[in-house]
Amino acid sequence: MSEEHRETGTGWPEPAEPVRPSGPAGEPDPRPEAPDPDELSPLAPAEREAEAPPPEDPPAEGSGDDGPSGSVAKAGPASRRLTSAGAMIAVLLALLGFTLVVQLKTTSTDSSLAGTREEDLVRISSDLDSRERRLRQDIAALEESQRQLRSGEQGRQAALEEATRRADELGILAGTLPAVGPGLSVRFEGGDKATSSARILDAVQELRGAGAEAMQIVGADGTSVRIIASTYFVDAQGGGLVVDGRRLAAPYTVLVIGDPATMRTALNIPGGVVASVADDGGTVIVEDREAVEVSQLHAPIKLEHARPVS
Template sequence: MTGNDQKPPGDPVRPELTRKRKLTSAGALIGLLLALFGFTLVVQLRSNDADSGLASARQEDLVRILSDLEARDQRLQQEINQLEESQRQLTSGVAGRQAAQAEADKRADELGLLSGTLPAHGPGLKISIDPAGQPIKASAILNAVQELRGAGGEVMELVGNNGVAVRLVASSYFVDADGGEIIVDGKQLSGPYTLWVIGVPATMQTALQIPGGVVASVSQAGGNVTMEQRSTVEVTAVRQSASLQYARPVS
């Protein structure tokens, strides 16, 4: 080979080499596709073999497989039952706490009404006691309060003609004052007096009208007692909560 036959540097690649490279790339791609197809075919065949394996399995094997499935189902059912029981306990716990809280709130309200620290409303009586120029003793008002309590009066308020209102509770006391007035729990009230009481109106009215009762005694002294049944009585006077220094509940 002479110097004229040598390929000059920088010449373009010959067309034959380009065609060979394209054929090689195409062959590799075809081979990859064939490999993927073969893998898919093998997986499908194995799946078919598994299905056909169950169909051709012995009766003892099928019984064992069925037993395993039943055991697994029982375990899952037990877990479901345990979760449902836990849910019921949690729900019951929440409901129990809510019921206990509601009962505590109700008890606190009742104690507030009895101790006079909360206002109240309900059916009851409006009782007007007019001395009609004759002083009414504190004992007459006390007798009226006791008769009302005996007839189921729950919450009471005594209002004097001077606008002073006193919430009556179990510890309330009544004392005669100068000028025909009375002192109730340290507050001085002048007549006529208005007594508001919450309870069964008819029962309390009957109790006050018994022979020798408050109505009779006030009438004999020249006074007058009128009663009016109300579907709603508002008791707005309240007392301050007492702070006990020595008494403690027995644990």
């Protein structure tokens, strides 16, 4: 290189292009470290770009090419499956929540007391308190009897008194002994539907549940029948009732011994006996009595198979 070239910086020679090494007879260089022949291609970058194939146009919608739209089309069913599964889970969760809410409302709400007035609720509460006191008194009496029966010398006398008292109670319940005590007189008046056997039976069951100890029913002609556990009521042809095989004419009066306040509350509960008879066009007249006499007796039941244990 001349001094002029060094001073002016011009006239520098062009760098020589790399020469593709080749082996004998123009074969590729067998050396392992030899460069790739394609890297030594004499084509210029512009020529390479010219020779490159033009980019293909994106396939039209609905074509069957495996382009981007084809990928989206393939991803569509998966997305729909995921969306359907999510919707199904949401529906199941909604149904489960609805079921739980309905169950909680059902268990927490008493339909029979939902529309009851405040004074009726007070009477029902008083009835329950009276029953509780009566049961506690019975428990205390039984515990006292047990203590006396275990107290040595007085045990025999206490056992005899207890047996006598128990026999009297069973006689009253079985209808073989008369009874007297405070209670109610319940009179049923009205048509055949209001004084049907179903209405009388409902009244008897309500009175038993309220602590009735003895009952008898009296017809218009004075015919009386003692009401016990096995007593049945049937509507007679032509009107009237058949009670334990005896026919009674309306109106009917039920004499019952027990706590008057508790039994009156049981008859007057909403939807009870008094309300049902009133709906059928009849009336129920309830009177408190200090002394109700239940004198009609029931014939003793002849036992065929049972016998007392000695």
